[in-house]
Amino acid sequence: MEQLQYQEGRTEISQLGKVALIDRLTEGTACQGDDCAVLGDGPLKTLVTTQTLVEGVDFDMMYTPLKHLGYKAMAIAISNIAAMNGTPRQALVSIAVSNRYSVEALDELYAGLHLCCDRYDVQLVGGETATSRAGMVLTVTAVGEVDATMVTYRRGASHNDLICCSGDLGSAYAGLLVLEREKVTYQADPNFQPDLDGYDYVLERFLKPEPRMDIVRSLRKAGVVPTSMTDVSRGLADALLHLTRASKCGCEVYEERLPIDYQVTRVCSEMSKNMLPVSCALNGGEDYELLFTVSQKDYEKIKTLEGIHIIGYVTEEGMPPVMVTPQNTTITLRAQGFQGVEE
C-alpha cells in the first residue's frame, strides 16, 4: 500500500494565502477564479457554483437562528449567480450534521432554504444528508443560466471604465460586531438580555442577506452589460483586488463615494475610537452587494439607476488599486478580508 500523507516539506496555508493556494491547486485547469463555473458551448451558458458554510467558522450557533442560516446559505449561492449576470434556476443542498441537531432543527434550516428559493424562483432539486462528528457543514450548489453575450467575468474591466457598487457596504460586519458584543456580555452573565434595538438594519444585513437579483434585472432593463463583475463577500478591498488582478488593471476609488449606512457609523463609534466605518466597508465582508465596472459610454444609462453608486474608475495596467481619501491622500488597498467569525 502507498505511504500515508506525511510530506517532506511543510508549508503553512497561511504562508501562502488563500488566493495563491487556489491558484496552486487549480493550476493547469479550466478554473478561472470567477464566482461561478461557466459551462456549455451554445448561446445559453450554464452557471454552477458551490458554497460551503462550516459551523464555528462561517457561522456561530449562539446567534444564528437556523431559519436565517438556511436563508443565508441559499442567498450566498444565488449571489454568486447574480455576480455572473445570470438567473438562478436550481439548487442542491448537502448537509452534514451531528446528532446534536434534532429533526425539528433541520426543519427550521430547510424552512429558511425554501423561503429563499421561493423568493428567487429557484427549484430545490436535490441534495443529501451526511453525518458529521462535530457541528454542521452546509453546502449549497446553485445552477443558473445566462446568455453567452451577457455573462460577466471578473476579467473584463478596461482602463477608464466606471467602478460601481450596489446597496451599501460594511453593514453586515457592523451587525456581526453587535452580535459578538452581546454574546460576550451574555457569556459573562446568562441573565443578561441582549438589547438589539436600533441595530435592526445591520443585524438583518448580517443574518439574512439578499442576493442583488434586483440590480441584475435593472441593469438588463437599462441595456447595460457590465464589463466585469463580482459580489462583495469578503469586503470591498478584496473584491477590488480580485477584479483588478483578473482584469490586469489598477483602480482608483473615492472614500467619500463609498455608500455606508448611518448604523455602521453608530456601531463603530460605540465600539472604539479607532474603528472607522470605512474599514468595515473595505475589510468587513458578507455584504453580498455587487461590484462591477461599466464602460464610460454607459454612464447616462447608469447614473439614475436606483441603488447603484459610482465609486471610482479603472486605471491602467501596472497601477495599484488605491482609495483616495477626502484629504486627497492615496491609500493602496490590501487584502485583509474577513476570514470567519473567529478573527
Add this chain to the structure above:
Amino acid sequence: MEQLQYQEGRTEISQLGKVALIDRLTEGTACQGDDCAVLGDGPLKTLVTTQTLVEGVDFDMMYTPLKHLGYKAMAIAISNIAAMNGTPRQALVSIAVSNRYSVEALDELYAGLHLCCDRYDVQLVGGETATSRAGMVLTVTAVGEVDATMVTYRRGASHNDLICCSGDLGSAYAGLLVLEREKVTYQADPNFQPDLDGYDYVLERFLKPEPRMDIVRSLRKAGVVPTSMTDVSRGLADALLHLTRASKCGCEVYEERLPIDYQVTRVCSEMSKNMLPVSCALNGGEDYELLFTVSQKDYEKIKTLEGIHIIGYVTEEGMPPVMVTPQNTTITLRAQGFQGVEE
C-alpha cells in the same frame, strides 16, 4: 430579532432514519431522490450531483492517503453520474480544512482529484477553499450530460425486469475491515508494521474505487437502456430498497448469484465465525458498482456482457424485496447500511 433555534419538540434524527428525513426536508420540492438532479427541457439533459465527505465520519486519516482521498471523492461523484446513465463533463471542488493541513498535503489531495478527472475526461472548472476548525470537509460537485431518451432513474423498474449488478460486492467493506484491524493493532503497539500482503484487491476497492463508466459504455454499445439504475454506495440491500421503493415494486435476488470476491471470503473467515461474505455484499457499502434493471427482451443483449451479473428479477407492487438463499429460505431485505467508519 427572531428567537433562536430552540424548538418545543425534539425528535432525534436516528428515530426518523435518513431516508424519511430527506423525504421530510424536501417535501413538495422537485427532489426525486435520484443519484443526480436532472436539469433542462431539451433533448440533452444536464446532470448535477454533490457529494460531501467528512473527516472522521466518511474517512479516517489514519489510513487514508490524501491522494487516494482526492481520487475517491471524485470517483464517488462521477459514479452518481454513471448511475443516471450519463457522461461526466465537469467538476467543482470545495474543501474546508483546518491549519493542521499543510499546502503540500493539499497538493496531494488535488493530485488525486486531478488524476481521477484525467482518467474520466472530466474538467475541473471551479471550487473554493474554506476554513474548518476541525478536520477536513471535502465536497465534489459533478456535472454530466445524457440524452433525454437515455436517462435512467430509480423509479423505472417494472414487474419481471431482470436485476443486474456490475463487478463484485462487499470488497470495499472487506478492505475497510482489514484497515480497521491493522489500525487497532498499530494503536496498541506503534512499532507494529501493518501486514497488508494478500489484501491488495479489497484495499484498492476501499481506498480507490472506480466509477463504472465502462459498464455505462458497454450498455450503450449493446443498445440497452436500463429501466432503472442506481449505484451501490451503502450496500446492495440499501440500493435494492431504494430502487424498489421508487419503482413501487418488490424484488427477488438469489444469494448464490451475488458476485463476491474470494478475498472477501478470506477476510470474513479471519475476522469472526459469524461474519458472512453475503453480509458484506448486502450491508457493507462503498462498492460503487451499478445496480440496474433491464427488460426481459434485452436478456440476449445483456447475457454475454463482461462484468455484468444477473442476480434476480423484479416482483409485483406490494411484494417485499427479498433474497433467496441456496437452501431456498426467503429473507426480507432491510436497510442496515454503512453509516461511516465509526459504526
